[in-house]
Amino acid sequence: MNPAVRRWVFVAGAAGLAAFYLWGLTGLPGFGSYPGPYGDIINRVAVAQTNATGVVSAVNFAYRAFDTLGEEFILFAAAVGVSVVLRHLRGERQRPARDESMDRNVAPTSDAIRMVSLILVGPTLVMGWYLATHAQTSPSGGFQGGVMLATAFILIYLAGEFLVFERISPLAAIDAAEAVGAGGFAAIGVSAVAMGLPYLTNFLPLGSRPGAVSSSGTIALISFFVGIEVAAAFVVIVSELLEQTLLSRQESR
Amino acid sequence: MGVFPFVVVTWILAVGLYGIVTSRHLVHQIVCLIVVQSSTYVLLLGVGYRRGAAAPYFSDVSVHTPAVDPVVQALALTDVVVEAAVTALLLAFAVQAHKRFGTLDPQELVQFKG
Numbered sequence: 001m002n003p004a005v006r007r008w009v010f011v012a013g014a015a016g017l018a019a020f021y022l023w024g025l026t027g028l029p030g031f032g033s034y035p036g037p038y039g040d041i042i043n044r045v046a047v048a049q050t051n052a053t054g055v056v057s058a059v060n061f062a063y064r065a066f067d068t069l070g071e072e073f074i075l076f077a078a079a080v081g082v083s084v085v086l087r088h089l090r091g092e093r094q095r096p097a098r099d100e101s102m103d104r105n106v107a108p109t110s111d112a113i114r115m116v117s118l119i120l121v122g123p124t125l126v127m128g129w130y131l132a133t134h135a136q137t138s139p140s141g142g143f144q145g146g147v148m149l150a151t152a153f154i155l156i157y158l159a160g161e162f163l164v165f166e167r168i169s170p171l172a173a174i175d176a177a178e179a180v181g182a183g184g185f186a187a188i189g190v191s192a193v194a195m196g197l198p199y200l201t202n203f204l205p206l207g208s209r210p211g212a213v214s215s216s217g218t219i220a221l222i223s224f225f226v227g228i229e230v231a232a233a234f235v236v237i238v239s240e241l242l243e244q245t246l247l248s249r250q251e252s253r
Numbered sequence: 254m255g256v257f258p259f260v261v262v263t264w265i266l267a268v269g270l271y272g273i274v275t276s277r278h279l280v281h282q283i284v285c286l287i288v289v290q291s292s293t294y295v296l297l298l299g300v301g302y303r304r305g306a307a308a309p310y311f312s313d314v315s316v317h318t319p320a321v322d323p324v325v326q327a328l329a330l331t332d333v334v335v336e337a338a339v340t341a342l343l344l345a346f347a348v349q350a351h352k353r354f355g356t357l358d359p360q361e362l363v364q365f366k367g
Contacts (some may be wrong), residue, residue, distance in 0.1 A: 003275075003360070010274045014267055022263045025296070030255035032304035039301060039322030043309055046323075047316050055309040055320070059327040071331050078338030085345040137312055143334060211312050237341045245346050246347075 048183045050136075051206040052216035055252050057135035061142075061219040062227075065200040069185055072226055079233040086240045109159075117159035124152040132227025136216035142223040145232025157242065169239060174232050181229025190227070237243055258299040265292035279347040279357040283340060290336045294329050301325035 029035045042063065043055055054060040060068050132145025157165040189200040197203055200218075207215030214220075265288060272285030301322030307314060309323035351357050354365050 007275060009273070014270055017270075018267045019261050021266065022259060025259035025262065026256050028259070028300060031299055032255070032302055034301055034303040034306075036322075037318075039324050042323055043311075043320045046317065047311050048268060053310060053312040055311065055323040056326045056330070059323050064327060067331070071334050074338050075334055078341050081342050082345040085342070085349055138291050139308065139310060141330070143330060159289045234337075240345060241348065252276075 050202065050216050050219060051096050051210045051212075052136040052219050053211040054136055054138055056139070057141050057219060057223060058216070061135060061222045062202055065189070065222065067219075068222075068226070069189065069200070072182060072185055072229055074235045075177065075230060079167070079178065079236045082240050086244060114159045117155040118125060121152050121155050121159075122212055124148055126154060128227070128231070130153060132231075133220065134213065135223035136220045137211050142226025142228075143230050145223075146227040147234060148234075149227065149231035150234030150238070154238055157238075165239065165242070169235050171236070171239070174239075175236050177228055178232035178236060181227070181232060182226050184225035185222055185229070188222055191220075227244050258295060258302075262292045262299065263297045264288075264293060277358050277360065279350060279359060279362075280344070282359060283343045283347065286343070287336060287340060289330070290339075293332055295331065297325045297329045 041060060046055045046058045049055055050058045050062050052062070068211075128145045128148030128151070130145070131140035131148055132142050135141035153165065153169050156168060192201040192203050193199055195203055202217040202219065204217035204221065206217050207216065269287075269289030269292065272288060273282055276282035276285060301324070303319060303321050306321045308324065309320040311318070311320075327365050330333060338363040347357060350362060354362060
């Protein structure tokens with residue numbers, strides 16, 4: 001099938017899909033008139049039940065905590081999968097970072113990029129830490145905070161060389177952090193079982209008033225562990241992909 | 254206005270699919286898949302929206318303030334995480350495909366086996 005025919009087959013199919021899809025969507029209760037009832041019920045009871053003022057986090061780390069556990073392990077599995085797919089194959093060896101095409105002029109990293117990246121590392125770390133530890137009070141949580149923490153490491157890569165990036169994020173330590181993050185979440189659930197409660201029950205004291213950082217029991221703790229796991233997973237994924245620039249097939253040299 | 258956000262959802266889905274079908278580069282194709290998935294974010298947040306309602310955060314407003322649905326927002330978060338995982342794996346496969354076959358054009362890659 002040549003590309004032109006393929007495009008026409010697609011256009012016909014996509015037009016039908018889009019028409020039916022849109023028809024289906026217009027059957028929903030119109031935009032802006034959410035009918036409930038689940039969101040309304042949770043909005044009404046969540047603050048009293050969990051002492052968390054961030055209801056999205058309460059849904060994620062308490063009401064749907066079991067789902068979120070699976071979600072965290074999806075990311076864990078992806079990091080493992082990237083490591084496996086990008087493992088060193090036979091005949092591959094490490095070589096010093098060098099541009100593949102020799103004939104182009106690659107400018108060295110400019111001082112401006114180095115400086116801006118280094119200046120941003122500190123605030124990014126603080127902001128990531130803040131997001132990962134304030135799921136219970138404001139729009140944040142472990143997933144968002146973890147991605148920001150990983151960004152701090154990528155800024156260091158931008159500011160310097162890959163080797164520096166490798167030195168400050170040794171794979172063994174990052175792997176351990178990932179395991180602690182993923183295992184911590186599961187362990188919180190098992191602790192509840194050990195106390196004779198259902199899996200992932202919020203067994204910690206909820207704090208005296210809603211909206212305090214120390215409130216909401218396991219919601220804050222789970223969010224913190226998720227933050228560690230997500231940060232480590234992203235550093236693993238990024239460093240595995242970056243490491244590919246240092247590999248070459250021996251037979252091609 | 255009632256259906257406009259759903260028109261946007263359908264449009265994002267359609268352009269993403271068009272990109273996937275016509276793409277000549279695996280990385281571009283992966284980005285197109287992200288575009289397809291982005292349509293689900295708009296759909297989820299659109300379904301849970303209530304006109305004039307606040308965000309489901311009650312730090313400084315009463316619990317009785319009308320708020321949008323927090324459940325679909327939590328689902329959107331799941332959606333983002335799955336997208337990140339899928340993208341990371343697909344990019345890793347693209348790296349390996351390039352190493353093995355020396356090309357990233359999907360229409361050339363179909364000639365290769367194994």
